[in-house]
Amino acid sequence: MAQVKIRRASAACAFVVGAMFFGFAVPLGSVAAERLHLRPKFTVGQVLRYQITTRTTTTSNTTTPIVNAESASQLKQTLLMQLRIDVLAVDPGSNGAAGTVRLRATYEKANATSESDSYDPDAATLVDQFDKLEGRAVEFTIDADGKLSHVAGLDQLLANPVASNTVRSSMAGLSASALFPKEGIVIGQKWTSEQPIENSPLAGLTWRTESTYVRDESIPAQTLDDAAADATPATKPSDAVPTTTAAPAAQTPCAIIVTKFQIVRHGSEHGDATPPDYVHNGLRTSGTWTGSGESLDSISLATGLIVRSTQTTTQNMDFEVLSPTTGSKIHYVGQVETQSHVILLP
Helix, strand or coil: CCCHHHHHHHHHHHHHHHHCCCCCCCCECCCECCEECECCCCCCCCEEEEEEEEEEEEEEEEECCCCCCCCCCEEEEEEEEEEEEEEEEEECCHHHCCCEEEEEEEEEEEEEEEEECCCCHHHHHHHHHHHCCCCCEEEEEECCCCCEEEEECHHHHCCCHHHHHHHHHHHHHHHHHHHCCCCCECCCCEEEEEEECCCCCCCCEEEEEEEEEEEEEEEECCCHHHHHHHHCCCCCHHHCCCCCCCCCCCEEEEEEEEEEEEEEECCCCCCCCCCHHHHHCCCEEEEEEEEEEEEEEEEECCCCCEEEEEEEEEEEEEEEEECCCCCCEEEEEEEEEEEEEEEECC
16 A cells, blocks of 8 residues: 555556557558558558657645655656667458557567655666666567557566556557558548546546547658757757768658547446455545546658657645544555657657
């Protein structure tokens, strides 16, 4: 129970790492009635590189049976990853249907930093786990229905379950296009989907998304200099070192998709909110958890790869975890704000 605060903040980060890939690897398939068919297409030997930057600010107050005057009330975490994706095998489905694909994700760069108003051992452990990712690789399969399976190597790399879930979310984003309409989309179309929030202290919580295909637009292709600037947002353009004049950046025709997020709870607001794993451990939970956010994705019409994606989310939590046997309880009140950025590296 003492780890509730750090788990909540990191679970929020895990969701974003996964959700910011919304539309990742969505190639332009056959066109029927001017619709884009959002079906992942990979080729053996294909190599992709992405940079993922996530910044999370958590402001919280935790009341426990044992008062800790030094507990952190504000925590800032930054996660930077450069991910190389190698396509190892492709098993196409019958009659043009989606098949399975085997991928290897190599963490060419992995760095996490944490800043708080007091020492937080859980945050320090999480930082250490992410730093150990650099140079390591994980293999996994994306099934025909978009689900992640046959993950190999992750448990050996990350003993911390929070860090492990965060990495799993980044891999699961590769199959996010399975949530798009099977019949394809046209400009102006809206569609919705829902994804349950895993490892939550309250049962029935779901992220509900509403996406809109707003337009097609040609955007400048990302450069390594752009990637460096995105990784260090504190550096203003005026602070950058001048470079020689280069040729105009290539334009990439993209589909622009805007997605809005909202946390909803299924079931009665006044019913028992305790998840099964908490019940199994003799605990009861109650309270509220709300959230909202928005993402903007630019997806190349030529390759189907996401060229640029930005996302912001805010979550507010106010819940209690009670032990009926001992009468002790933890009351957590917090807000988590997250900004994420994904870019396709040249």
